[in-house]
Amino acid sequence: GAGVSQSPSNKVTEKGKDVELRCDPISGHTALYWYRQRLGQGLEFLIYFQGNSAPDKSGLPSDRFSAERTGESVSTLTIQRTQQEDSAVYLCASSFRGISGYEQYFGPGTRLTVT
Amino acid sequence: EDKVVQSPLSLVVHEGDTVTLNCSYEVTNFRSLLWYKQEKKAPTFLFMLTSSGIEKKSGRLSSILDKKELFSILNITATQTGDSAVYLCASNAGNMLTFGGGTRLMVKP
DSSP states (O other): OOOOEEEOSEEEEOTTOOEEEEEEOOTTOOEEEEEEEOTTSOEEEEEEEETTSOOBOTTOOSTTEEEEEOTTSOEEEEEOSOOGGGOEEEEEEEESSSSTTSOOEEOOOEEEEEO | OOEEEEEOSEEEEETTOOEEEEEEEEOTTOOEEEEEEESSSSEEEEEEEOSTTOOEEETTEEEEEETTTTEEEEEEOSOOGGGOEEEEEEEEETTEEEEOOOEEEEEEO
16 A cells, blocks of 8 residues: 655745645554654654544654644644754654554655755 | 664675674663664664564564663675665654664665
């Protein structure tokens, strides 16, 4: 079946503008994760959704970042009033369940550049 | 705070060489350790390790976990230029993955 998809693949925005990134997980995967990868750095956890439970937002770097997910489908990550340090690749991943023993499958990412 | 450290930071080898990549972790409520290969944007899954001492193998790649010493290694034998990538390890503690900084491997012809 189809893998995790993300859109847009690239986004250039001016400092101060809001951006919205989209993730379509693999059908049937109840868990969805957002990560950020700055240039030359490792992957940084942002937020985790599991079914209808309250999301784990412990990785969000500031209140400018928020994410939503409707049921077990699409998720959007919103960054308000973007700053240059927000420039990164934003990766979404989904897994069958949010329990150890199920690997995460990553989408192709959205490269965000804030000018 | 959970921590995953990979070494070396980068590695340059020639085709046919064998490489060993290291991953150490300090994680509360450790469940499993995962290895990924990242060539462009998205990491691709390689291995998931949950038990100590049991080697997982896929072609020229293999990996093993030591839960007592809190580390894992990823071996690649007879390296090829197509193995050039960043290799990431991640610890799974509950519902979250904590990633190491990666090892950048370059395989020269």
